[in-house]
Amino acid sequence: MTTNQPPSIPAAAARDVPLAGGGTPGVRAPRGSARAKLIAAAHATVRKQGYAATTVDQICAAAGVTKGAFFHHFASKEELAIAAAEGWTERARPMFERAPHVSLEDPLDRLLGHIDFRLSMLDGPTEDYTCFVGTMVQEAYATNDRIRAACEASINAYCQALAPDIQAAMDVYGVPEDVTAIGLAQHVQSVLQGAFVLAKTTNDPAIARGTVTHLKRYVRMLFGAGSAP
């Protein structure tokens, strides 16, 4: 796992790095922007089609750059995948760090606020709220260990970032034995990943919202059952 902190699921924050389309033919993009555009294009394309079905040419077209630029920055499609997994972590970090609920006093409120925040993201086109690394790891876990490890690092960073608030809430409110902060953080991540899969099944976030709502109720019951201040 990497040593940095947060991680996992940005939504429509792609607008920072404009994808193609805006690339008026003849007018070159500023030098040095190709790499970031390729990573953003990979996020968008893989979230929609999966990794294997996404071609290098498609990513280049979505990024508005040529194959020459692609292989200048990345030695292979695999290297892009790994860089994009790291980029996913970086892209998610500010989203969760800057969310309003992080400044709440009570750690349980922060945790519930985070779940509400995730709930509010379950809207719009499926490919805008689903997880890049969650999608990619399904195709790579058994065939490409470097990509698998990069996805693991991203998911792990998310769980590690969530754990301190959970631990603080446990310290304040108590919780049944054999519940750990990291274990509950992983459960949160699991429910979200499962919500994405179910959402893809119907191409609609309704079921996903239902399942995350169950998660929120669970967290409330878990901490409510213990002693309260």
Place this chain on the structure above:
Amino acid sequence: MTTNQPPSIPAAAARDVPLAGGGTPGVRAPRGSARAKLIAAAHATVRKQGYAATTVDQICAAAGVTKGAFFHHFASKEELAIAAAEGWTERARPMFERAPHVSLEDPLDRLLGHIDFRLSMLDGPTEDYTCFVGTMVQEAYATNDRIRAACEASINAYCQALAPDIQAAMDVYGVPEDVTAIGLAQHVQSVLQGAFVLAKTTNDPAIARGTVTHLKRYVRMLFGAGSAP
């Protein structure tokens, strides 16, 4: 959605339909077995590599048949995918129907027994306990609506099969308002799908077991909080 009942995640029940290997060269398999072998091979291969990364030749090799047999039974790779999604439902049905917990008196015991059963399946190689349709829908939801719908039907059949016991438990024990039987069944399925994604991340079922254990605690708390007989 199809009208049949159960559905979703068989484990190592593949042994009914032997995959290749056993195909001693020169010794032909019994006529009429190719279709079932191709579907079983698709299950195994897609669970391991994903749909797009799986080639028709790989499926044929795993099934121990030739391409001619493949295209005799299926008009295209897409048609196999759809048939395999239906086959997944059929394959899961007897596993869950014959499990010992189904004969328990109390509906809540049956539900908890089912979760325990799912928990016990989280063992061995990742590709042996993960979900074929859950894997495939991630790659197909936006690009192939027929495959998406076939996966939806399979997941839906699972939830529909689980709902009656949940409803019965709700009738006996009560449950917070705005909890529905089908909604909770979908949550169970969500947690399982998320557990599979997390398991793929580390290529180890430990996290998956943890998250399903959280699910079991949630179900207990949900029904325990209401009035009990």
Place this chain on the structure above:
DNA sequence: GACAACATACCAACTAGTCGGTATGTAGAT
């Protein structure tokens, strides 16, 4: 002998990656 169930040979399209080349910036010597 006719039809279903296969097998074999083959092809057109596509894909990741290569390669020679151009455009743009930058550091140091004069």
Place this chain on the structure above:
DNA sequence: ATCTACATACCGACTAGTTGGTATGTTGTC
């Protein structure tokens, strides 16, 4: 300041190999 030398960023035609699918031949069964 300006010129040279070099590095970095990017372009797009090309290739070797792969892929889904087809066309045709063979074998077993009723």
